[in-house]
Amino acid sequence: MAYQVLARKYRPQRFADVAGQDHVTVTLMNALTQQRIAHGYIFSGHRGIGKTTIARILAMALNCRNVIGSPQRPTAEPCEICESCTEIRAGNAVDVIEIDAATNRGIDEIRELRDAARYAPARDRYKIYILDEAHQITDAAFNALLKTLEEPPEHIVFMMATTQPEDIPQTVRSRCQHFSFHAVKLVDILGELRGIATKEGIDADDAALSLLAEAGDGSMRDALSIMDQAIASAPMHDGRAVLDASQIRELMGTVPNAVFEKILEAVDQNRSAEVMTVANQLLDSGNSPAQLARQCCRYLRNTLIAKIANVGSDGVAADGAAGELLQISADEQRRAGRSAALFTEEELTRFLQIMLRTFDELGYRQEQRFHFELGLLKLVHLRRLLPVEELLSGIPVAPGSGGTQRGISAPKSTSSPAPSTASAAVRTQPVTPAFVLAPAPPRPTPPPHPVLEKPTFSPFQQNTTRAEDISAPAPPIIKPAAAVINIPVEVKLPEPVPTPAAIPIEIETTAPEPAILPSVQADAAPEIATTNSPEAAALQQTAVEALTNARGQQSAADALDEAEWHLDGITLKVQTGVSKTMLPIVVNAEAEKIVRAAIGAGIKLTILPGTAATSEKKKRPAHAGSAQAKATEHPIVQQAQRLFNAEIRSVIDLRDDN
Template identity: 70%
Template sequence: MAYQVLARKYRPQRFADVAGQDHVTVTLMNALTQGRIAHGYIFSGHRGIGKTTIARILAMALNCRNAIGSAQRPTAEPCEVCESCTEIRNGNAVDVIEIDAATNRGIDEIRELRDAARYQPARDKYKIYILDEAHQITDAAFNALLKTLEEPPEHIIFMMATTQPEDIPQTVRSRCQHFSFHAVKLVDILGELRGIAQREGVDADEAALSLLAEAGDGSMRDALSIMDQAIASAPVQDGRPVLDASQIRELMGTVPNAVFEKILEAVDGNRSAEVITVANQLLDAGNSPAQLARQFVRYLRNCVIAKIAGIGSDGADANGVSGELLQISADEQRRAGRSAALFGEEELTRFLQVMLRTFDELGYRQEQRFHFELGLLKLVHLRRLLPVEEVLSQFPVGGNAAQPRTPSTSAQARVAAPSPVANRVMSAPVAPVNVKPAFSPFEVDKSRKRFEGGDAEKPVVATPAPVPVVAKPVEPAPVAVKPLEPAVVSVAAPPAKEVVPSVKEVAPEPVVEAVPEPPKVEAAPVEIAASAVTPEMASSQPSESSQEAAELQRVATEALANAKSQGSAADALADAEWSIEGSELRVQTELSKTMLPMVVNPEAEKVVRAALREAGAGALKLVLLPGAAKSAAAKKPRAAKSGSAQAKAMEHPVVQQAQKLFDAEIRNVIDLREGD
């Protein structure tokens, strides 16, 4: 016979052989004894814990030809010797149909099943359908099966095995008995592996078997599959395979937890270099950062549980509930207890949270090594932090402020470590002052925010309790001030408020509403240093070249606006800065080097050159320059179209005088002309 894997070879054939599912097996055996047979069962739970196995055993018990209580079958267990039990065990029974629902999930397959269910069984008492991975069946197929599930023939029994019972419609679940399977405990898996190793003639120590049981993660099938693989790769001595823990770790790609214990000891000692060195050794050995982070998360979880359960460094108190919480071997329980003794419960919780976040980030980061090392360094930095409660305990409280509180033992121990943050806080002297009520670190800030910036009457501020001095204030160094030069320039102060000009014309001319020109105010001359005078202050009137450039810009943009399909070029040149330098008319646009020839195309450039020739500037060479985009606030106002209301308002002499005197800007123009 061909080789059978251990998971199939040692598959249980009796209810008593199923490990870790006593709540299911006892219930089913009692139902068989009392004759309370349901027509539908749902078996749900973790992978590889015996759902399909128990469905087969139940089918054997239902179709067993020997009656319960007979000499061949004293209990509800199947006899395993009759023809029906033998056929079901071998998988060739006619009346027990096992269907893979992941493949036969459609409505057509379920309709065929429903039609076949009407016929009587060929030989046995019941016709049994075992639907594996039942959650894969579509909703339409489940709806086609509803009536059969609710009122099935007396000879039909449905058994559905699934890992996701929530995906099965509630209407189906309400018509079946639902059994929720538990993950197999580490002790049960370890016992099964120990017995199988003896029957297979394999020499395996407890450390190796414990590692295999932990790798199963509650699944008996997974543990047996890993054991099968380990036996195949194990060295043979005297004709017997020998399983070793180091060989199993290398096979699974894991590292011993002693490495993580060493990392936590370095974190406790505030030794960042040692933490990075250990991480570098692990990564250089070819270990995956994601796998290391995953294993470190599991180890930190065990440390948190060991701290909560009160497991000591010698493994004491690791029985009872503590042993149930920690599904690891005795050696690993002692190791977790030693690491947990170095930290508090809050610190271990923060460590676990940081490593969980690091493990999540490694799934979509490019440089996994850097993020893994950063996560380990965060653990060292978290160790340097002081809880807020311990810092606030240093301040005086109530009437007993004459004696400051003594720091706790853990705070003193943590400050003793080379932590600059802790030394800076704890070394500050505390001035004992008796102040009532007790000092609150939020009181000063609250009073400041309540009366800040208001004209209301300010309250009398009581002297608050002094805050501990953190550092001695440094006297400011004297600054040498250079005396002003004797030469001065008298400049009259500008008006205090910008005034927008206002012009009102009789219709049909456009009207511009603005505030009348204010009376001139004689301001006292202000003396400033000559070195402080800027070129802008020396000449407030625009030069003739800038006026000519602005006029040429207006002419060019109007020509582009009137041209066909050149609106984008007109907008770009309207936002540009025009200047005349020698014989060149330079246009500094906001467009990039790539976008400039696309927006201001040759046709648009031809229109601009023609407009410049008509304006008498044909001798100037047009130079278009790309540049960075300016902010919206710095953009120049676009030139108005010729003949529009805004253009006529701009041509009015009063408006132009107001713009010249006050550098005013016309934002809104209301056209009151009739018929417009």
């Protein structure tokens, strides 16, 4: 007889022989015992985990000629000795038709199947159709099969095996019983491989078998296929093949996880040169950057799970939930525990994210080696970052604030002796800020001086410079600190005074004024009329009183009270000092409606935002009790004016009651 591969030679012939699918086998055996046979089954799951195998065993059990409970068949398992079981196992049964749906996927093939399903089985009890890779069938073909699936003949049973159940239409899935298969656990695969090695007379240690089981990645067929290949390439000793872990790694093109453990130790100790040296040795040995990135991702995942499950460096706590999550051997669990002890959970999460992104990028990059090396260097750089929690924990709480007000201080240097490990030394190094804020002294009050009717300006001055501020000293300038300066500076704002409601304040900082060259004379600024006509003044007084009496319009009243009103015939122009952005908020639609009602319907009203000229004007003092006055008297606003050389442009009163 020709040689059979291990996956076919040791294919299960009974429900009890199927590993890792007890939830499916128990349900099917109970259904056979109770004679609750469905007319359609869908078996879905990972590749190589027993979907088609269980379909064949179920077909043998349905058409077995011995009755359940007889001496030849005491349970629902097939007897394996009758003619029907023998033919189905050999694959030449007349009434069990196995169809490759990836090839016979069209509507014509399904129509032929539907026509043939009307006829009774030739000899057995059921005519069974096994559709492998059923998700490949077209939608039109599935629609042609719907009526047969919904009301099939009593002698028909459909079994569909697929790896992508979501591609099967919902109308088909609702007419069948759906069994979702699980990936086979590492322990189950390892037990099967150990039993097969004993039957085949192969010398294999636990490390080699564990490596084969891990390579299967939850698929029994994949593990057996790799084992077949390893046996073919294994050296012979006294007529018996000897499987070695190093030989299997070389066969699969992988590297031992001890290499990645060494890389993470170098990352922990901040040794970039060692990381690059190890990467260079791996790449020069002919390993693919994509394969190395894949292995590194798997090792980082296992390390992260070991950290979450509190697996120690000696493998403690690797059973229970940790064993379910870590489908690796005991040696690899201890290695993952040792690597997990070096980092925090957040750091391992960032490492895994960086390597996953690197693995994705390697698929479409030209220079894969460079991108793989860059990904490893990023791990070292991430180790040097300070967590936000650690940075915030060094900010002191202002006294008397009850823990709600925090000061801002630079990181403090430490003079304690260096830790024993290099990683701790890196993390305790003081961080020198790139800039140091010099404490701003209180701005001196400028001496009184006469108001210039036609002030002179330098052509180098900004448009926002005010005439009365020309003689004022320049505000403090933020200068970059030298590398050798490490002076912690703490800037604290005073505790805010509680107010009845929030008052948004628009504050504009004035840039430092450049020096005025004495040899350059600027053109005189244009004069702006500061008086209203009697008619305009009367309209202004009427509108402001109407807004003041209205509910929630005090901000609009203050803004229009400080504005310039000009009446030209029936056109009334109101030039405010509010910016274009803040004008719709201060003078809203309701306020404009009140003003129009106050001045009368025969006058055309136009409210203009503030311009450079109007912003240059010195505003009249706010009357007592207004929102402008309260904002000016607020200690935080006064502190901001002193620190940033700011001025108040507009104030919005959001209180319900003014």
